[in-house]
Amino acid sequence: MKKKKPNYKLRRNIAKVILVFIILIPIFMINKTKIMHAPLYISNSKYSKTLDAFFQINYNTNETKDILDKLKKNKKIDKVDSNYIVELSNKGYSHNSINYMLLNLTKTELTKMLNKKYDKDFEKYILLDLFEWKKYSRYKNYQNKNPKLTIDEVVTRVSLNLDKDQYEETVEEKNPNSLDALVNKHRYISKDYVPNDLVDMEDGYANNMFGVKEIRKETYEQFKKMVDAAKKEDIVFYAESAYRDYDYQKSLYNDYVETNGQEEADKYAAKAGFSEHQLGTTLDIANIWTIEEGDKEYNWIEKNGYKYGFIFRYKKKFEDITGYAEEGWHIRYVGVKTATEIHKKGISYDEYWIKYINKKSSKN
Numbered sequence: 001m002k003k004k005k006p007n008y009k010l011r012r013n014i015a016k017v018i019l020v021f022i023i024l025i026p027i028f029m030i031n032k033t034k035i036m037h038a039p040l041y042i043s044n045s046k047y048s049k050t051l052d053a054f055f056q057i058n059y060n061t062n063e064t065k066d067i068l069d070k071l072k073k074n075k076k077i078d079k080v081d082s083n084y085i086v087e088l089s090n091k092g093y094s095h096n097s098i099n100y101m102l103l104n105l106t107k108t109e110l111t112k113m114l115n116k117k118y119d120k121d122f123e124k125y126i127l128l129d130l131f132e133w134k135k136y137s138r139y140k141n142y143q144n145k146n147p148k149l150t151i152d153e154v155v156t157r158v159s160l161n162l163d164k165d166q167y168e169e170t171v172e173e174k175n176p177n178s179l180d181a182l183v184n185k186h187r188y189i190s191k192d193y194v195p196n197d198l199v200d201m202e203d204g205y206a207n208n209m210f211g212v213k214e215i216r217k218e219t220y221e222q223f224k225k226m227v228d229a230a231k232k233e234d235i236v237f238y239a240e241s242a243y244r245d246y247d248y249q250k251s252l253y254n255d256y257v258e259t260n261g262q263e264e265a266d267k268y269a270a271k272a273g274f275s276e277h278q279l280g281t282t283l284d285i286a287n288i289w290t291i292e293e294g295d296k297e298y299n300w301i302e303k304n305g306y307k308y309g310f311i312f313r314y315k316k317k318f319e320d321i322t323g324y325a326e327e328g329w330h331i332r333y334v335g336v337k338t339a340t341e342i343h344k345k346g347i348s349y350d351e352y353w354i355k356y357i358n359k360k361s362s363k364n
């Protein structure tokens with residue numbers, strides 16, 4: 001009888017399959033404790049590559065210990081138990097969020113985070129450039145009071161101190177001479193500040209003025225160009241108020257309060273030091289009557305003003321941000337480049353300043 005030749009090929013394959021299982025089972029088990037997150041890159045400047053590496057390896061290996069030691073040595077995490085990372089991860093926090101927390105939160109704050117429910121907003125907040133951990137509870141309060149706002153709007157507004165009352169939590173604008181200066185109900189200029197390049201405006205460009213006819217030189221040159229261009233299209237306007245010094249603004253505001261009461265005064269008039277008119281780059285315009293939103297002069301400037309560097313500061317849609325009622329007569333010179341960007345973005349100067357100007361200058 002012919003002896004059947006054993007099927008070595010089949011046996012080899014069975015052995016291979018068994019071997020693969022022997023290797024794979026422990027890997028599956030280990031993976032249960034592995035923190036599974038794809039690396040993300042947040043805009044936080046303190047972003048840690050070392051910590052990033054932590055998420056690429058298995059928890060509880062010598063390599064993990066090395067990385068944690070390195071993080072501690074670099075003071076990236078101070079006395080933080082590596083278990084925090086696993087616990088936060090189990091709670092649902094992403095790699096990015098844990099990274100941020102370890103770099104920015106104290107141990108007590110981390111423990112609080114661990115004891116609280118997973119906060120899905122946290123993940124979105126930390127991706128915003130203006131996000132600051134120390135303001136987190138202010139964001140949450142403001143968000144609760146204004147549920148219609150996006151998280152981006154919440155962070156922007158809290159950065160402008162809009163969660164505080166008017167004239168509460170104020171800071172000094174230290175560069176009033178800059179065309180970028182921001183003056184609002186939370187930012188003031190020194191009462192001694194007087195621009196050093198004020199010039200007198202001629203009749204025609206400045207009629208029926210209340211107060212002095214002075215304005216900063218560049219603002220005046222650009223204003224004249226704008227007025228002349230408008231005239232060619234039969235649109236006429238002129239300045240009826242321009243630079244105002246601290247004392248003049250003070251008497252103006254006090255008169256307003258006396259006549260109309262505090263609340264009404266605060267809708268239209270600024271407290272001394274908090275008025276843009278002290279910058280010397282701001283004008284109130286009129287054509288016999290003071291110009292308001294929707295007037296043909298307003299519409300012309302809305303369409304063309306940016307080409308000369310002018311913007312409206314107090315539009316109806318910005319009332320919540322500026323704290324002023326609509327003032328279609330109040331224009332501000334910020335330079336052609338900035339005015340063009342604001343025109344394109346359709347946002348208020350306050351928002352533009354905190355997002356694009358302040359960010360740039362605070363990095364220097």
Ligand SMILES: [Zn+2]
Pocket residue numbers: 277282283284329330331
């Ligand atoms: Zn004004």
